[in-house]
Amino acid sequence: MTLTRAAWIEINLDKLVNNIKSIKSLVNENTLIISVVKSNAYGFGVETIVETIHDIGINHFAVATLNEAIKLRNKFNSIDILVLGYTPNYLFKDAVKNDIALTIFDKKSAEELNTTASLINKKITVHLAIETGMNRIGFNADEESLKIIQDISKRKNLYIEGIFSHFAAAGENDEYTQMQYKRFIDFCNKLADMGINIPIKHICNSHAIISYKEYNLDAIRPGIIQYGDTDGLESRFEGFNIEYIAEVKAEVSHIKKIKKGERVSYGLKYEAPKDTTIATIPIGYSDGIVRQLSGKIDVLIKGRRCPQVGVICMDQMMVNVEGVDCEVGDEVVIVGSQGEERIDVSELAQKAGEVVTSFGCHFSDRLPKVYIKNNQKFKLIDYTQGYTEYLY
Structure with missing residues (x-):
């Protein structure tokens, strides 16, 4: 793929x-x-x-x-x-x-x-x-x-x-x-x-x-x-079981050390309380991770929750990865599971003051869609390029 x-x-x-x-x-x-x-x-x-x-x-x-x-x-x-x-x-x-x-x-x-x-x-x-x-x-x-x-x-x-x-x-x-x-x-x-x-x-x-x-x-x-x-x-009906069908993912694009007192992102609203490590993730509010979530959510890296810090930008956001052994290219989960941890879309929707219905509609067509069928990734669609790739 x-x-x-x-x-x-x-x-x-x-x-x-x-x-x-x-x-x-x-x-x-x-x-x-x-x-x-x-x-x-x-x-x-x-x-x-x-x-x-x-x-x-x-x-x-x-x-x-x-x-x-x-x-x-x-x-x-x-x-x-x-x-x-x-x-x-x-x-x-x-x-x-x-x-x-x-x-x-x-x-x-x-x-x-x-x-x-x-x-x-x-x-x-x-x-x-x-x-x-x-x-x-x-x-x-x-x-x-x-x-x-x-x-x-x-x-x-x-x-x-x-x-x-x-x-x-x-x-x-x-x-x-x-x-x-x-x-x-x-x-x-x-x-x-x-x-x-x-x-x-x-x-x-x-x-x-x-x-x-x-x-x-x-x-x-x-x-x-x-x-x-x-x-x-669903708790009202015994045996009734449904699952959210989507996971939102990205890769770490940059890692840097910052000193105590340094600021992160627009408006200088986040100040590092101590020397720490910041990772940049190439996804932002234009992709559906709405600006209202700034400083309120976690992402998963190496199976650990890492807090998002500073204002979420249009195309990028920053997270605190101090103590996490990660590198550029590592998978980041914004919605979904990694290791034993999980972040449900309802968690993001609640923190944004929205319902899941409206929050899911925010996910932009800038995000390529990878479809899973029979437990395998079988199709990739990138709407911005009009590109479709069948994987099997």
């Missing part, structure tokens, strides 16, 4: 597959899994992630935007793709031509999408978003919306395949989540009473899949849970 940079991210597809299997074990056999792969599959490389998940029988995928959907369609002809967010009317034609299912949450968009599809002589699949308490997008769960959806259901070039809502505090506020679910189900039942039977009802996101199994309905939308984050909720 020829690494194109001395910092990289390793993504374990074996763990991804096992995570999907664990998710499947929580739901009924007939429950549809709509794999959420927005934001470049949460930063892990959407094409390889989708290919892996598709290979184990998942055919439905969801993204946030139409450009994400078209990127997938250009690679995968046969999968079903749903855009969960807003699509402006000037992009409707692209959605119809590429067989992308869109989310609809207002009458005007539905009418314009129907007109666009009719001009192309095609029928487009839509899912209806229902507002139940997130207050983001969706038809209000009221009588006016029932009438609007009844009108939409008569449009000849729209196929209403699904209807969904989104929990705002699954796993955090049971009472509010129960209220949202009841509001959603009551609305769906009223539609059914009007003769509008929508095949796929879905409301469960990652945390809800674990916490409210009875709410899984016709489909579920696993997102960050696929990649290994449950915020500790």
Whole structure:
């Protein structure tokens, strides 16, 4: 393997597959899994992630935007793709031509999408978003919306395949989540009473899949849970096991001795309390190790925790390696395991004041991605160079 940079991210597809299997074990056999792969599959490389998940029988995928959907369609002809967010009317034609299912949450968009599809002589699949308490997008769960959806259901070039809502505090506020679910189900039942039977009802996101199994309905939308984050909720289910699929690594690029009182990095915020040894690591906030972590985290070198010191730079950061027998070129683990030590991504996310979902999305495409399959490194992708190397 020829690494194109001395910092990289390793993504374990074996763990991804096992995570999907664990998710499947929580739901009924007939429950549809709509794999959420927005934001470049949460930063892990959407094409390889989708290919892996598709290979184990998942055919439905969801993204946030139409450009994400078209990127997938250009690679995968046969999968079903749903855009969960807003699509402006000037992009409707692209959605119809590429067989992308869109989310609809207002009458005007539905009418314009129907007109666009009719001009192309095609029928487009839509899912209806229902507002139940997130207050983001969706038809209000009221009588006016029932009438609007009844009108939409008569449009000849729209196929209403699904209807969904989104929990705002699954796993955090049971009472509010129960209220949202009841509001959603009551609305769906009223539609059914009007003769509008929508095949796929879905409301469960990652945390809800674990916490409210009875709410899984016709489909579920696993997102960050696929990649290994449950915020500790896996303890609620005996035998449920998932693992974070990524490790972030680098190499030591420079080592130097500094005297007591010398300063390190921008702003002179770190002052050496005694004579010590500083190693430079060629990874920084532009790669996803956000500046808020400055002086708060450790890295692993030679199986030991070494504290990061000074302000994290755009492309580099410094760590104190006093007493560690290391040299230039040695492996550094920022997220992952080395020896008997481990640094979880949740540790970094917590210290940055973020959730794992957002923290993983920070990992830049400047970091080459090394994919592991069948316990072997099998593919290297460097997006900055458009370079892919298959290793076996």
